[in-house]
Amino acid sequence: MKTLGVDLAAATKKTAVAVIDWGGDRARLTHLALDVGDQEIVELFGTCDMTGVDCPVGWPDALIPFLTGHLNNIAAPVLEHDGIAGRRLLAYRDTDRFCTAQTGLIPLSVSADRLAHPAMRCAVIQAKIAALHGPQRRDGAGRLAEVYPAASLKIWGLNGRGYKGRGVPEAERLSLLLAALEEQAPWLDLGGYRDRLTSSDDLFDAVIASLTARAVARRRTLLPDGAHAQAARSEGWIHLPSCTLDELPGQ
Template identity: 80%
Template sequence: MDLAAAAKKTAVAVIEWSRGSARLVHLGLDVQDQEIVSLFGASDMTGVDCPVGWPDALIPFLAGHLAFDAGPVLEHDGIEGRRLLAYRDTDRFVTGRTGLIPLSVSADRLAHPAMRCAVIQAKIAALHGPQPRDGSGRLAEVYPAASLKVWGLNARGYKGRGSSEAGRLAALLGTLREQAPWLDLGGYGDRLAASDDMFDAVIASLTARAVALGLTAGPDDAHAAAARTEGWIHLPSCGLDGLAA
């Protein structure tokens, strides 16, 4: 799913897999929490394009500020200290691997979708049990722009409603179809070409397939502890063809 701060512009895509092929069987836009939780319950793996946690350093910083305890606040004096408050371990990992800089979950507009994501995680936990933030359960954090870069697809300039953005999105969708001929879009091609949100939901679903197959760069020992609390962005470690194997 491509999660927004509210139902508007939140998109979901469900892909059914069989040996050597896959089919897009559901595509939705402006999706409410209840549908997201229901789709999670019916799916083997869900990829969410939204942070599932916050930087570990942020909690003691805020608690210290609230309690007038200068110690944990002054630990983050200066730009480098503030970067630890703004970016998670996984954000730095993604930048090192791809050159992309994920938006900050604590210092950018991404915080609003993340708050909604936390509520959705709680709703999922109430019905299906808590899902580990490192992606080792049935919910994994994904980053469509990074997945597209790993797969060699040019993902620049396709977000927006202008004619140039629409043209780039249509071209990007065409490239995806060429490189993944095993993916049946189930008649949703025109809708995907008209919505970057729904397109991102499809990429999130494809990345979820990579997570399910164990074909992503998961957290190693050095990152494992932070991934359990902050979350972990799963980058594919295979080409598109590897998803249909």
């Protein structure tokens, strides 16, 4: 099995990818790249069994009727979201609320924060993938799944606080975080990429996304059910690992 992790930014710059090749009780990082364009992502998707993308793959269901009502001067669907509680339904998806309940982390809003720009790019990439490989379900039941490296790190007991950035303290925290990952996952061969990983939080997040994609492929994530399942099909679903790092390798 090969898994692809994508740390998606709004543009090619700072977009990172990581491919992990899984065999037996070992895994090896075989490809790592920064400043990656859409075409390379689509091509890598085609060569991998499962892809984890660190970016929302959809928007809140409530947002479309709200915007349509505003556009057409129809008051009812707009007034339904009067007040802060109503606006939260426009800003956050069902999966965002589920993630917060499970981990205490609050994902950025896909419709009311800077994350909207990467999400627009992600929608275009999804369309390009669909043209070549068929549409991928937003709930992760196909070969593309939404992941959240910060949540994966927390679930796996790795301290992911304060490693993002280009300053000296951030670099030191990233180096310690990578060392902790190596200690907890001795079966993972970084394939000579260790120095690059210690210098880029984007590359590191792509690796965590690829590891989480393995959990998705093995059905070892928290899956949507009931009302969550219906929302996940349109809004997307953040796959949170339900296994330890030690459970990722093997048959």
